[in-house]
Amino acid sequence: MERRNLGKTGMEVSILGLGGFHLVELSQRDAVSIINHYLDRGGNYLEAAEGYGNGNSEKKVGQVLKARRKDCLVASKSMERKKKDILLSLEGSLRRLHTDYLDIYFIHCLNRYEEIEEISAPSGALEGLEKAREQGKIKYIAFSNHATPEVAVRLLQNYHFDACMIPLNYYDRFNFPGWEKAVIPEAQKSNTGVIAMKPFADGLLWRNWQAALRYTLSLPVTCVVAGTNTLSYLDGDINYLQHCIPMNDEDREELYRNAPELGTYVCRQCGDCLPCPEGIDIPACFLLEGEWDRQMKDGSIRDPGEYALRDRLRFWFGNQDYPQEAYKRLAVNASACTECGVCLHRCTYNLPIIEKLKLVHEKLTDTNPPVCIRIF
Numbered sequence: 600m601e602r603r604n605l606g607k608t609g610m611e612v613s614i615l616g617l618g619g620f621h622l623v624e625l626s627q628r629d630a631v632s633i634i635n636h637y638l639d640r641g642g643n644y645l646e647a648a649e650g651y652g653n654g655n656s657e658k659k660v661g662q663v664l665k666a667r668r669k670d671c672l673v674a675s676k677s678m679e680r681k682k683k684d685i686l687l688s689l690e691g692s693l694r695r696l697h698t699d700y701l702d703i704y705f706i707h708c709l710n711r712y713e714e715i716e717e718i719s720a721p722s723g724a725l726e727g728l729e730k731a732r733e734q735g736k737i738k739y740i741a742f743s744n745h746a747t748p749e750v751a752v753r754l755l756q757n758y759h760f761d762a763c764m765i766p767l768n769y770y771d772r773f774n775f776p777g778w779e780k781a782v783i784p785e786a787q788k789s790n791t792g793v794i795a796m797k798p799f800a801d802g803l804l805w806r807n808w809q810a811a812l813r814y815t816l817s818l819p820v821t822c823v824v825a826g827t828n829t830l831s832y833l834d835g836d837i838n839y840l841q842h843c844i845p846m847n848d849e850d851r852e853e854l855y856r857n858a859p860e861l862g863t864y865v866c867r868q869c870g871d872c873l874p875c876p877e878g879i880d881i882p883a884c885f886l887l888e889g890e891w892d893r894q895m896k897d898g899s900i901r902d903p904g905e906y907a908l909r910d911r912l913r914f915w916f917g918n919q920d921y922p923q924e925a926y927k928r929l930a931v932n933a934s935a936c937t938e939c940g941v942c943l944h945r946c947t948y949n950l951p952i953i954e955k956l957k958l959v960h961e962k963l964t965d966t967n968p969p970v971c972i973r974i975f
């Protein structure tokens with residue numbers, strides 16, 4: 600399997616990393632079989648987290664590491680933000696993974712501004728991880744961020760992380776454009792390695808998985824980490840990557856136009872609908888909707904399976920308060936629409952702009968909004 604350099608770490612990482620989240624759904628025997636198969640086929644990056652099944656995923660990876668530690672790079676993650684707590688968390692990970700060191704250790708799900716200060720303060724998580732690095736328990740310090748590109752940029756500016764992990768896929772690029780436009784360039788400035796997660800947008804892109812993998816690996820990233828729960832899916836991914844060629848601009852445009860998941864609901868942020876006579880910044884409203892629920896709820900139920908999947912994924916990331924606050928600050932919000940219809944014929948993606956604006960206003964002014972179901 601092709602390997603790429605991970606920024607300043609100098610580590611050579613296979614372009615497909617094996618994520619540990621889905622291992623919690625498997626029996627010990629099946630998990631071990633998948634991990635061994637991945638390593639046998641040339642993969643070398645295993646990743647887990649303390650939070651995946653409260654150590655369940657790490658224990659499964661650990662069974663393989665007993666015999667194959669030298670064959671791979673191993674990463675894990677902690678949700679702790681304080682020195683004492685993260686060091687305890689690390690000890691637990693090392694024990695469950697049956698290793699005395701990790702190649703990369705992530706501060707997990709670092710999504711909020713206030714956490715930047717918390718991890719950087721005396722006795723914060725970073726002080727703890729520097730101590731762990733001195734002791735040889737970890738080699739490199741990293742963070743993952745799932746929901747807030749602007750916080751990720753601040754993190755990269757505030758501390759010399761060795762790597763970061765961020766969601767990159769052709770669906771969420773329209774909800775969180777900052778991943779590609781701001782976070783990757785900021786990481787490149789300091790040669791911080793970029794690891795991509797969520798290439799399939801948490802499963803939403805299952806119909807188009809080849810295009811999804813190809814899209815993400817065409818970005819300037821070291822590898823894409825994907826979970827799998829069957830050997831046949833894993834083989835499918837690896838076989839496909841053997842002859843996958845990078846996308847060019849034309850390929851990307853075609854994907855944005857035709858991807859069924861984007862369809863006639865997700866705003867492509869082209870700006871062609873402007874100007875609105877009432878002064879509504881239409882794409883800005885839809886961008887906040889993207890931050891809010893990834894533009895997953897369009898108000899209709901066409902296919903119950905698809906509806907259930909979207910309903911499960913729409914608040915995957917949390918942080919709904921940020922777009923609600925930003926919506927309050929708009930000079931003119933979606934409720935100013937007079938339904939004149941001027942914008943409709945300008946949108947080549949045929950978005951139902953008027954109806955969508957009504958939904959946006961409802962979502963972003965909800966005083967008792969749905970809560971985050973899951974944070975990973």
Ligand code: SF4
Binds near residue numbers: 874877879936
């Ligand atoms: S329909 Fe609404 S959003 Fe579109 S141009 Fe008219 S006022 Fe603006």
Ligand code: SF4
Binds near residue numbers: 870947
């Ligand atoms: S023209 Fe359509 S896709 Fe483009 S910004 Fe406006 S609403 Fe979004």
